[in-house]
Structures are given as C-alpha cells and as structure tokens.
Amino acid sequence: MKEMTGSFRLNLQETFERLRRRRERSPVVSIRERVAMSFEFFPPRDEAAAHRLDRTLQALARLEPDFVSMTYGAGGSSRERSTRAVARVAKLFPRPVAAHLTCIGSSRAEIDSALDEFVDLGVRRFVALRGDLPAGADRGLLDRGDCRHSYELVSAIRRRGDFEINVGAYPEKHPESADIRQDIDALLAKQDAGANRAITQFFFDTDKFLRFRDQAVAAGVRMPIVPGVLPIHNFDGTRRFASTCGAGIPSWMLELFEGLDDAPEVRDMVATTVATEQCARLIEHGVEHLHFYTLNRSELTTAICDILGLGPRRRADSRSLKRA
C-alpha cells in the first residue's frame, strides 16, 4: 500500500507540474479570472452535521467561489431544513447563495411561499428543478402539483422577479428521457422560460459532456452549460448513486478505484487526480465555470481547486466566514 501511495503522490506531482506549466503559458489572464466556480451543499440533518458544514464553509471560504448553492428536497420534504441552511450560509458565508427549489407535488401557492421565504433571506439566485418522487411515494403526488416539469417552475420564478435562474442538464441523458434530443428540447424549454444557466448532473466521461454541449449549442441553447464535478469521497456510494441518475462509470475508473474504499488516503489522492484531470480538460475545451458537488466536505474540492490554480483572487481580506 505504501508503494501505491508513493506512486499516486508522484502522479499527483506530475499533474500539478503539467498544470503549472499550462498556466504559465497563458499568463495574460490568470485561470481564476477566466474560470468561475460554485459549490453545492445539502442541508444538514442534525446539530453535529450543521457544525461539520460550518467547518466546511470555513475551509472553502478561502477559495472565494462565485456562489454556493443549497439543495431542496423534492415535494418540499426538506423545506424547513433547506431554508434554515440557506439562512445560515447567507449569514456566515461571504459569497452569494443560490437556493434550489423543486416543484414536483407542490401547488403554485406552496412554491410562491417557499420563494418568498428565500427572497426574504436576500436570495436572488435559484436552481429550479422538478425533483424526483421519493422512493415508495404515491405517484398521485405528481397530479397534486401545479408544475409537472421544471420549465414551468422557471416561468413561475421568472414572473416573480429579476432573479438568476439555474436549471439541470444531463449529458448522459435523463433516465426518463427517450434520447438526448428530448433532453435538449427540455433544456430549450427551460431557456425559453427564462433560465440563465444550466448545471449538469455529474459525469465521468468528459467526451460525453463535450458532445452534449456541441449538440445543445447546435440546437440553439445559448445559456452556459456548466459541468457538475463530483469528487469521489466513496466509490461504492458513487457507483450506487450514479446508477440511479444515469451517470456512467467508465471501466478505467472501476479498475482505478477497486478496493480503495478501504484505503482512504490513496482513494483521496486518486480521486483528486481524476477530478483535477477532468477539470483541466474541461477548461482546455473552453469551459468557464465549474460546479462542484462538495457533499458538504472541503478536502477534495480544495485540493482540486488549488492544483488547478483556482485559489483565491487577489484580495486576502474576505477569506474567512462572517461573524455569526
């Protein structure tokens, strides 16, 4: 295992060197000026998790992301926790917060009142999603809601004000779509309804993202399509989650991560290298914004951003959390 750790460390060093040389080749505009980033969190379930999230925010504040976002349970199932978490982040974190909002199973009045709560907290950015039926939920829930698809939620938010509206996109096809064309049509409908930016489901096959982006642009999608990057904290968990949301795990990843959940130090190095390489390739292909699924942890996201040169901008003053 020691040998393995050594060789991955070497690998990481090589990646770092390569990226440093690449950065030096384009000194006119630093990578941090060209590439925006956002970090996604989920609402903590209890006090201990809330303290862990505070520590994560403290660690990530140094990177000065363009915004952070907080997920929202489908059918309003986490409404209270999400609102509380958004309030806390808005109070403590020195960057703007985007609130996720879902519409499945919710009436227009419920959507409006959730929106009001966020706006009262100073939120001006949203991630508008349909949400999924919770496992075992009554399918009748679908008919009780006023919006069946997220483009209707986008319209509802757009009617309420000049907010920034992000939506979901699926480079490997949403599991319910017949084909990629259906996903691109859905994306166009969200754009027409007033969405400003699409953020993708996570993916590991970067070519699939690049093809999807080309197809979407050719079909008329003008809003930026931001890749969602998932640093792997637990490979078995990632594999299970990927199978539910239609993200493929390439065979090279299966080989690379095989058995590493029992060797967290090595796994973290491999995960950092894999995600850093993916981000570097995306940036080389013109990506100007990376969205990180942090899973409420800071270590891997910090390492990836630091290696890429996406560290803090010039100032050194606003790097810590605001006072509670």
Ligand code: FAD
């Ligand atoms: P939609 O855009 O409604 O699409 C869902 C399906 O319907 C797709 O197959 C689409 O092709 C199809 N479709 C869309 N419009 C039409 C139409 N007019 N006619 C026919 N078919 C149509 N879930 C949560 O519960 N909470 C979260 O906080 C959350 N955050 C997320 C963040 C990101 C960045 C992403 C990518 C996903 C997130 N999700 C979240 C998961 C999301 O709710 C699910 O992927 C959900 O299944 C689809 O949501 P959507 O907004 O893309 O739905």
